[in-house]
Amino acid sequence: MPLRVLSVTSEAVPFVKTGGLADVAGALPAAVAPHGIEVTTLLPGYPSVLAKLGRKRVVHVWESLLGEPARLLAGMLGDAPLVVLDAPGLFAREGSPYLDPAGRDWGDNWHRFAALSRAAADIASGAMVVRGKRRLYDVLHAHDWQAGMAPAYLHWGMPPEAPIVPSVVTIHNMAFQGWQGAEVFPRLGLPREAWSMDGVEYHGGVSMLKAGLVTASAITTVSPTYAQEIRTAEFGMGLEGLIVARGRDVSGILNGIDGQVWNPEVDPLLAKRFTARALGRRVANKRALEAEFGLEPGEGPRAGGPIFVVISRLTWQKGMDVLLEAVDHLVGLGGRLALLGSGEPEVEAGFHAAAARHPGRVAVRIGYDEALSHRMQGGGDAILIPSRFEPCGLTQLYGLAYGCVPVVARTGGLADTVIDANPAALAAGVATGVQHGAVSYASLSAGLSRTVALYNRPEEWLRLQRNAMACDFSWGASGKAYAELYRSLIQ
Numbered sequence: 001m002p003l004r005v006l007s008v009t010s011e012a013v014p015f016v017k018t019g020g021l022a023d024v025a026g027a028l029p030a031a032v033a034p035h036g037i038e039v040t041t042l043l044p045g046y047p048s049v050l051a052k053l054g055r056k057r058v059v060h061v062w063e064s065l066l067g068e069p070a071r072l073l074a075g076m077l078g079d080a081p082l083v084v085l086d087a088p089g090l091f092a093r094e095g096s097p098y099l100d101p102a103g104r105d106w107g108d109n110w111h112r113f114a115a116l117s118r119a120a121a122d123i124a125s126g127a128m129v130v131r132g133k134r135r136l137y138d139v140l141h142a143h144d145w146q147a148g149m150a151p152a153y154l155h156w157g158m159p160p161e162a163p164i165v166p167s168v169v170t171i172h173n174m175a176f177q178g179w180q181g182a183e184v185f186p187r188l189g190l191p192r193e194a195w196s197m198d199g200v201e202y203h204g205g206v207s208m209l210k211a212g213l214v215t216a217s218a219i220t221t222v223s224p225t226y227a228q229e230i231r232t233a234e235f236g237m238g239l240e241g242l243i244v245a246r247g248r249d250v251s252g253i254l255n256g257i258d259g260q261v262w263n264p265e266v267d268p269l270l271a272k273r274f275t276a277r278a279l280g281r282r283v284a285n286k287r288a289l290e291a292e293f294g295l296e297p298g299e300g301p302r303a304g305g306p307i308f309v310v311i312s313r314l315t316w317q318k319g320m321d322v323l324l325e326a327v328d329h330l331v332g333l334g335g336r337l338a339l340l341g342s343g344e345p346e347v348e349a350g351f352h353a354a355a356a357r358h359p360g361r362v363a364v365r366i367g368y369d370e371a372l373s374h375r376m377q378g379g380g381d382a383i384l385i386p387s388r389f390e391p392c393g394l395t396q397l398y399g400l401a402y403g404c405v406p407v408v409a410r411t412g413g414l415a416d417t418v419i420d421a422n423p424a425a426l427a428a429g430v431a432t433g434v435q436h437g438a439v440s441y442a443s444l445s446a447g448l449s450r451t452v453a454l455y456n457r458p459e460e461w462l463r464l465q466r467n468a469m470a471c472d473f474s475w476g477a478s479g480k481a482y483a484e485l486y487r488s489l490i491q
């Protein structure tokens, strides 16, 4: 019989996505299935999720889940089981899973995701009856703060006769911790003993991420370097002491990418498909991208200069304010920029202003567009990721697969997945991209200059692209690593 894991997440492809968490949570079931693990995913019943679910089969009912009526609906995520928490009082809201129409966090997010976590603990401990038998899970896997309370409920909130279910918390982003004032504690349904420095209390309130980190059997994050970085004050966001204290239980497992979706040889979204051996075909995608973004076209394969692309949330984490400072330098080098993203209004406005300053050289699309992101990876020359911190990062992995050379800050998963084109790596013929130091105008500008110099040496650039495309960041090794972790917890 396969090992049963309940994966608890606030988003998962193909049902709902705002960022990389959705890609990873959506891919996890298929990544571990070859290793004898059956992952059931638990998602909140946002309207978009319920609409995609189709026929609604009720598999459990709560009269009161932290005060709200709720039911559990069954479905499928690919070939794996899915359960959806239908609690209209908490989740029947259109738009972003986390934000109200004005772009502010919903005021009851703590309640919404504590309820998701409470449901997860109940399900993992056998609340669901399948074919007359209680369905038990071997491991609960909680993603980010939205599921962080689930291990805490397993630890403090179960009746004595409940089975013991080990748990994993995966940190996809330490910057979001789900903090709320102390007044919510009595409404969480936890015993008083949970309110302590070694419990859910954090700076006089409740931290949902901390609650999970304190109580989970194991903690993972999404790259080995980030797993080290979060032990320090610079990256730990206040929780570094806890990470150090739990050091033996903390590990980093790199995210993988879905080779069915991200493969330029078969990608139906590209103007022209290509391979590492037939990179000449890639030019058609570059021309299409120029036309789509209104960038000055060039004649011949290298005319017009390199196109740098950005596909990103436009936030402080992603270093987009620094990129704004460096845009003039990028254009001065002969480069062009095509940006797709949305986020902080002042950053969006800054890029609009840069596009107005450099017509034909800088172009901006504010919004979210999955298909366009494929065309940009397939037609851009280099993808810029100047993050201040990056737990793993997925767009550099897509860039590698598409020969869109990653130009990245040397941090977190970016440091772990891109080989900098320094003299040693070039001499050895192993470079796959460009890394620059901690994000500042000076280091990013130097990285851009080095990239354009490489681009202007066509043979070296071709080598970079081919090396990049030869990298294997599919889920193989990481799926095995998660499977081994789950097994280690039930021994």
Ligand SMILES: Nc1ncnc2c1ncn2[C@@H]1O[C@H](COP(=O)(O)OP(=O)(O)O[C@H]2O[C@H](CO)[C@@H](O)[C@H](O)[C@H]2O)[C@@H](O)[C@H]1O
Pocket (backbone or CB within 6 Å): 018, 019, 020, 021, 023, 024, 172, 173, 222, 255, 311, 312, 313, 340, 341, 342, 367, 368, 369, 370, 373, 390, 391, 392, 393, 394, 395, 413
């Ligand atoms: N405007 C847009 N249009 C279309 N697609 C867009 C887009 N903006 C972003 N995307 C897509 O959203 C995803 C973003 O994933 P990332 O891993 O790069 O960052 P994110 O910070 O969201 O994730 C967090 O979780 C993931 C998963 O663990 C970690 O890799 C990461 O470091 C961490 O910050 C990618 O699939 C990207 O292509």
